[in-house]
Amino acid sequence: MMKRARRRIVALATLGILVTGALVGLSTAWPLYQAHRQGLETITLVSASAQAETLDHLLARYRDVARQIASRTELRRRLEDLVEGAAASRDERGALSAFMAPRLVDAMLPSPDLVGLVRLGPAGEPLVTIGRVPESLPATDATAVDGQARLVPAEEGVLVEVTTPVLSLEGRPLGTDLLYFGPQGIAGMLDDAGRFGKGARQWLLAPPGQALLAADPQGALVMAEPDGRLAGRLREALATDRAGLFRDDDGAEAAVLVQVPLVTPGWTLLVQIPARGFYGVVYQELLWPATMVLVLMGLGALATARVISPLLSRITDQAGRLKRSANFDSLTGLPNRAYLNHRLALALERAEEDQGSLAVLFLDLDHFKDINDSLGHPLGDRLLQAVGRRLGRAVRDDDSLGRLGGDEFVLVLERLHEHADAGRVAQKLIDALLQPFTVDQHEIFIGASIGISVYPRDGRSAGELIQRADTAMYGAKALKRNTWMFFAPELAAASRERFTMDTGLRRALDRQELVLHYQPQARVDGSRVFGAEALVRWTTPEGEVIGPGRFIALAEEAGLIHTIGRWVLGEACRQAREWELAGLPLRVAVNLSGLQVVQGDIVGDVREALEQSGLSPSRLELEITEGFVIGHADEGLERLNGLRRLGIELAVDDFGTGYSSLSYLKRLPVQCLKIDRSFITDVPGDPDDETIVAAILSIADRLGLDVIAEGVENATQLDFLRSLGCPAYQGDYLSPPLTAAEFTERWGAGGLAREA
Structure with a gap:
């Protein structure tokens, strides 16, 4: 009887200790588990949102590329001519397509993700097809949604299609551009296996038809077939446009599902993280200390403390990794x-x-x-x-x-x-x-x-x-x-002026605010005028006349230099031809930006300007700066040779300021050197400048090159150049830059003797 009672008391005491230990363990572990689980879920949702924002930036960049291509002025003007002439013949449409194709290819080159383009006409008919495009094009007209992005199947894999209407300057629809981007950028983001932990998978829900995309083991973007649980999640995703995290506790395949809709309509990021990896540490460690509390009684509190400590450490480490991905730049590891x-x-x-x-x-x-x-x-x-x-x-x-x-x-x-x-x-x-x-x-x-x-x-x-x-x-x-x-406050004013100039410069050509002035070039002996240098000026709507020194560099940074350069070439050739027909046969000199030579189709631009104006190539001289010669001679040599084969002449502008281009002169197809005005200002009188000018003339004579001295402002300077045998000059002493009308009035009939 006593033994039975003792056993009962021992059993009750043991049971009391076990129950007390279990309650103490649960009351300690459960709030910690809840707090860390919520923090872990919040950070995961933030990380998924950051991933969705990155995907959105990629799609936004695709839309920006599409709008830039659709807004090219000359192509829109040609397409507008087609729209206005509704009865255009097939040959005229073919000519338009032939005109647009190479220019659209040039526009596509800066965007390596852009693999294909289709330009549709006003009735939805394909005018130009370039690169990889789907076998069957969608039925699209000029009222298409601007910037619509969707997924389309292609011969090899899938492509991202961005639709952009082509509008006239007045906003009338002219046609539609369908741009096709390769999936590598999206695939690279979805293939980031470590972002959400081991075993995590990412999908992208994309229109049309709610296509599901994933990255395969080789890192390529492929269509994915959802399993039963994900298929149900997709139905829920279609029913809401809010980001959220959902726990799926379905047995061994339990998972955490994260949904984040992109700003781009119809696109949604889905992330599936195995619950075992996400919450597994918490479940395993809580089950074990509870068992130990029941079995070991007095050691239960110690066992619980020893287990919770590594548990918290592991949860904190995982939260820290997710927090780091949200707060630090993935490339450099620095704060973002x-x-x-x-x-x-x-x-x-x-x-x-x-x-x-x-x-x-x-x-x-x-x-x-x-x-x-x-x-x-x-x-x-x-x-x-x-x-x-x-x-x-x-x-x-x-x-x-x-x-x-x-x-x-x-x-x-x-x-x-x-x-x-x-x-x-x-x-x-x-x-x-x-x-x-x-x-x-x-x-x-x-x-x-x-x-x-x-x-x-x-x-x-x-x-x-x-x-x-x-x-x-x-x-x-x-x-x-x-x-x-x-x-400094004046820098803010300069920044605002820069912004204002950038905005105004983008509209200057359309508003016909650019104009060319011409400075005559003459022979030193007899002052016979034989040519004129074309100098661009920008007259703003406020009436301010801005020289090229203030806006050409800005035009290069803004990507406008090719458009402005083509206009200058065309206008200079047109004016030279007009003078030639009026009995004033001059050679016109046009300055080239280095970017026009190394990035654009400068040979094609010059050929087109000559053909449209009817000017003889021998009447055109193109000037490149010595800085370009030094920095880009190798890559630009073939294009300069191509220009020379057209029959035009080439000159090196500002010669003498680069200090290291002499070795290139024997390789470059140039016919003329222009002595920089900085060497003319203090001659005669400055021994160093006198020596430099004499050396340049000697070099040019040995190489059989013509020479023009720039910046001649007085008779003393001209006499000095004559004494050294300098063949030609230009500067304010002869004449400042003049408008075409002023130039014609001064140097036309009754002006100085001219060379034919």
């Missing part, structure tokens, strides 16, 4: 734009509390686009990683260095003792980048331009300080690159 703004905001709060100062340094690499274009984006990415590491070694641990995107970096300097400290740090960063980078066996030299803004002098918010540092950076680039500059 969002996290950098957050850290800058905290730094501003500390500076305000301490009544201190801080600086924001905005760094942009010089000529990084040239490296990407010439060596490829993968090498460019590895260069950015190397730049990030080198910059990180050059700053203090307390400083906040981050990457905004592309080749732009931002550094936040706290506890600034004096403003000059920021300048010293900026110079330190520039010096750190001076040493060459070795990437994939390429030795790469790259510089940086840095803009600096200071709190509270230049602003009190993160956005304001970054924007003003960005403005100062552009000021540094405009100054000389590979330097730094503090923000």
Whole structure:
């Protein structure tokens, strides 16, 4: 009896300890589990949203490319002529297609993802088909939805189709562009296996027909067949347009499903994460300590503590990885734009509390686009990683260095003792980048331009300080690159003027605001006028006349130099032909931008200008700068030879300022050297300039080249050039640049003797 009672008491005591231990363990573990599970789910949803935003940026870039191609002015004008002449013959339509095809190919080249294009006419008929396109085209007319993106099957895999209407300048529909982009960019994002943990899968729901896309093991984009559970999830996705996370607790195949609709209509990102990997650690570790509490009683609390500790550590590590992907740049590992703004905001709060100062340094690499274009984006990415590491070694641990995107970096300097400290740090960063980078066996030299803004002098918010540092950076680039500059109010005015000029320049041709002035060129002996240099001027709607020195560089950056250059060529040839017919046979000289030679179809542009004007090629001279000769002689040599084969003459402008182009003269097909005005200003009288001018004339004589001296402003300079045997000159002493009408009036009938 006693033994039975003792056993019962022992059993009850044991049971009490087990129940108490279990309650203590559960009351401790369960709230922790709930809190970390919610945090883990929130971070996962944020990471999925970031992935969806990245996909949206890719589709938005595709739409931007489509709109840029559809907005090309000359192609729209030709298509508008077809629309207005509704009864155009088949030959006329064929001629239009032949005109548009090569220009559309040129427009497609800067976008490597763009693999095909179909331009439809006003009735939906195909006018031009380029590259990879679907076997059957959709029924589309000129009222198509602007920027519509959808998935279409192709002969090999799938393509992303972007539809863009082609509109006249007045907004009337002229036709439709169907652009087809390769799926590699989307596939690369969906193939990021480590973003959501082991075993996670990503799909993209795309129109039409709610096609489901996934990346196969080789990294290609393929159509996917959903299993039963995912098929049900798809039906739920179609019924809502909100992002959400859903737990599917269906046995061994339990999973966490994340849905994030893209901003692009009809596109949705779906992520499936195995519940075993997502919550498995929590379930396993909670089950084991509960069992240990029941079995080991007194050791239950200790066992629970020892188990919960690694459990929390594992959950924290997984949450940290997801948080890092949301806060740090995946390429360089530096804080991204969002996290950098957050850290800058905290730094501003500390500076305000301490009544201190801080600086924001905005760094942009010089000529990084040239490296990407010439060596490829993968090498460019590895260069950015190397730049990030080198910059990180050059700053203090307390400083906040981050990457905004592309080749732009931002550094936040706290506890600034004096403003000059920021300048010293900026110079330190520039010096750190001076040493060459070795990437994939390429030795790469790259510089940086840095803009600096200071709190509270230049602003009190993160956005304001970054924007003003960005403005100062552009000021540094405009100054000389590979330097730094503090923000100043006049830089903001210059930035606004730059924006205004960029906007106005895009409309200048349509508004007929560009005009050519002509400066005569004459022989030194007898002052016989034999030619004229065409100089472009821009007259703004406010009546301001702007010279090329202020807007040509802007036109090159904005991608307008080819359009402006073709207009200048055509107008100069037309005017020269008009003078020739009026009994004033002159050779007209036109300046070329280096970008026109190395990037555009300069031979085709010149041929077209000559054919349309009827001008003899011998009446046209094209001038290239010595800077172009030094930097692009090898890649531009064939095109220069092509220009020469047309029968035109080539001249090297600003000769003598480059110091290292003499070795190229014997290779380049040039017939004339133009002595830069900087060497003429102080002659006679400056021994150095006199020597340089004499040396250039000697070189030209030995090579059989003609010479024109620029910037001649007085008779003394002309007499000096005559004494050295310089054959020709131009400058204000002869005449400043004149409009075509003024030129005709002064140098036409009754003017100086002319060469035929």
